[in-house]
Amino acid sequence: MAAIIRFNQVGFQYPKRESMFADLSLHIEQGQWVTIVGPNGSGKSTLTKLMNGLLAPRSGTIQIGGVTLDGHTVSDIHRRVGYLFQNPDNQFIAATVQDDMAFGMENRCLSQEEMQRRINQVSVELGIQDWLHRHPSSLSGGQKQRVAIAGLLVLDPEVMIWDEATSMLDEQARREFMTRMRQLRVERRLTIVSVTHDAEEIMASDRVLVIKDGKLVAGLTPMELFVQGELLQECCLRPPFAVELSLELRRRGVDVDICRDEEELVNALWPSCPVKS
Amino acid sequence: MMQSSKLVMGRYVEASSWVHRLDPRAKLVAMLLFLAAVISAHSLVELSTITVIALLILASSGIPLSRYGRASKPLWPLMFFMFLFYVLFEQGGSPLFEIGSFHVSSEGVLLGLSAVWRMLLLVCFTSILTFTTTPIELNLGLEAVLKPLKFIGVSPQQWTMMITIALRFIPTIFEEADRILKAQASRGADINDLKLAAKGKMLLTLLVPIIVGAFRRAEDLVQAMESRGYVLDRARTSLRVLKWQRIDSLFLIGFGMLLIFTFVM
Numbered sequence: 001m002a003a004i005i006r007f008n009q010v011g012f013q014y015p016k017r018e019s020m021f022a023d024l025s026l027h028i029e030q031g032q033w034v035t036i037v038g039p040n041g042s043g044k045s046t047l048t049k050l051m052n053g054l055l056a057p058r059s060g061t062i063q064i065g066g067v068t069l070d071g072h073t074v075s076d077i078h079r080r081v082g083y084l085f086q087n088p089d090n091q092f093i094a095a096t097v098q099d100d101m102a103f104g105m106e107n108r109c110l111s112q113e114e115m116q117r118r119i120n121q122v123s124v125e126l127g128i129q130d131w132l133h134r135h136p137s138s139l140s141g142g143q144k145q146r147v148a149i150a151g152l153l154v155l156d157p158e159v160m161i162w163d164e165a166t167s168m169l170d171e172q173a174r175r176e177f178m179t180r181m182r183q184l185r186v187e188r189r190l191t192i193v194s195v196t197h198d199a200e201e202i203m204a205s206d207r208v209l210v211i212k213d214g215k216l217v218a219g220l221t222p223m224e225l226f227v228q229g230e231l232l233q234e235c236c237l238r239p240p241f242a243v244e245l246s247l248e249l250r251r252r253g254v255d256v257d258i259c260r261d262e263e264e265l266v267n268a269l270w271p272s273c274p275v276k277s
Numbered sequence: 278m279m280q281s282s283k284l285v286m287g288r289y290v291e292a293s294s295w296v297h298r299l300d301p302r303a304k305l306v307a308m309l310l311f312l313a314a315v316i317s318a319h320s321l322v323e324l325s326t327i328t329v330i331a332l333l334i335l336a337s338s339g340i341p342l343s344r345y346g347r348a349s350k351p352l353w354p355l356m357f358f359m360f361l362f363y364v365l366f367e368q369g370g371s372p373l374f375e376i377g378s379f380h381v382s383s384e385g386v387l388l389g390l391s392a393v394w395r396m397l398l399l400v401c402f403t404s405i406l407t408f409t410t411t412p413i414e415l416n417l418g419l420e421a422v423l424k425p426l427k428f429i430g431v432s433p434q435q436w437t438m439m440i441t442i443a444l445r446f447i448p449t450i451f452e453e454a455d456r457i458l459k460a461q462a463s464r465g466a467d468i469n470d471l472k473l474a475a476k477g478k479m480l481l482t483l484l485v486p487i488i489v490g491a492f493r494r495a496e497d498l499v500q501a502m503e504s505r506g507y508v509l510d511r512a513r514t515s516l517r518v519l520k521w522q523r524i525d526s527l528f529l530i531g532f533g534m535l536l537i538f539t540f541v542m
Binding site for chain 1: 445494511
């Protein structure tokens with residue numbers, strides 16, 4: 001599979017502050033779901049903002065789908081890389097849901113018919129067709145985040161970045177969000193890059209990049225990450241309950257595989273249970 | 278939620294009349310023509326012609342006339358003062374009676390009445406603009422009408438973008454204020470229990486977190502706008518396209534004729 005995002009020796013520094021990244025190289029493959037984790041202030045958000053051109057690197061090159069990011073291509077890259085922010089409240093521009101969905105398309109100078117067509121298509125896809133005329137402030141947190149996704153999907157992006165996009169949602173809304181994103185990812189063949197502290201969200205991804213002190217310290221699968229206690233502690237993460245429990249069981253001598261979720265764990269333990277007859 | 282929806286819709290009153298369906302550009306320009314006509318009208322004939330036309334349009338807008346009357350309420354003291362001024366200081370015409378050292382004349386009463394009448398006409402009739410046009414439409418109309426200002430270096434697109442964002446964020450910021458007030462009340466500082474001076478002080482302490490919050494929002498918003506492809510002053514299309522119809526032309530021509538009529542008379 002081809003790399004859709006490629007960083008070559010990228011250096012970045014906020015004005016009047018210490019250097020954030022000095023020589024960062026990484027790549028993300030097309031269609032992958034990649035989670036970025038790391039301690040607070042390690043530069044996770046900065047990294048994702050570099051990916052869609054919101055910030056410009058001081059040195060090195062960033063390529064998105066083979067196109068090198070610079071002043072001329074940044075506009076095209078904004079479209080190809082959708083960015084979902086943490087606070088859904090602060091990313092709405094217009095006073096109704098449909099006007100907000102149109103915002104990105106208006107900037108691309110699409111025709112009115114085309115805009116209407118895409119709004120109809122995406123609103124049905126996300127099940128938001130009944131809210132098109134509502135004001136964003138009358139929606140709940142989960143609904144807002146769904147509308148924000150709609151505003152990105154109408155631009156038909158190839159990559160979707162979530163910057164702690166689920167951190168302000170309640171448990172049910174978060175689950176809904178995850179289910180929807182899994183589905184979208186398959187249907188639209190999206191590449192997903194997410195910044196999160198949520199164990200289940202990390203577990204759902206294909207690969208985890210660990211960023212620390214402006215360096216890429218590890219690139220591994222979620223399962224590999226969750227069994228490395230030290231690395232987890234550095235990133236202020238905890239493994240999902242099922243993983244934690246299976247690790248603890250193994251420590252106490254129960255022969256069980258490390259399981260991703262509760263159901264898997266139950267199925268793994270079931271055969272070894274003594275059955276009373 | 279009621280409060281925020283009211284703020285968003287401004288003074289818009291929902292009804293389906295031909296006035297509601299008029300193009301906002303036509304309404305905006307017609308209001309200017311109406312303003313000019315009212316100012317240049319002097320005789321009783323002119324004023325009553327304008328009044329009849331205004332009343333006919335107001336009556337057909339599907340909104341009760343009393344609503345327009347209420348719109349002028351904040352200006353009643355000003356109208357009263359204007360009337361008093363004319364009555365007391367205008368000396369022409371035949372004297373009617375005296376109040377102390379002031380001589381009240383028929384001319385003064387007439388001029389006073391016509392000034393109040395004109396003001397009433399203006400306020401009531403221009404309310405039609407905000408009553409029958411949603412803020413979003415009004416904003417679009419404004420952008421179109423202000424387009425000529427581009428030549429003197431003013432960008433109507435920037436102005437309308439500002440209005441759009443204001444329309445979007447006013448309810449959010451009110452909600453935030455409400456939340457902070459409740460948070461303060463839950464810690465024992467209920468604004469409703471305070472005296473006026475203390476109330477003012479409390480509102481001042483409310484301003485700081487709200488302004489700080491607004492700046493934080495603005496920073497996020499700028500990035501959200503940029504990542505969705507907004508570039509300042511670059512050409513963009515619009516989801517909502519205004520449609521100019523024959524009735525809009527007729528509406529404008531009508532007001533143009535009214536203005537000419539007041540000039541000729």
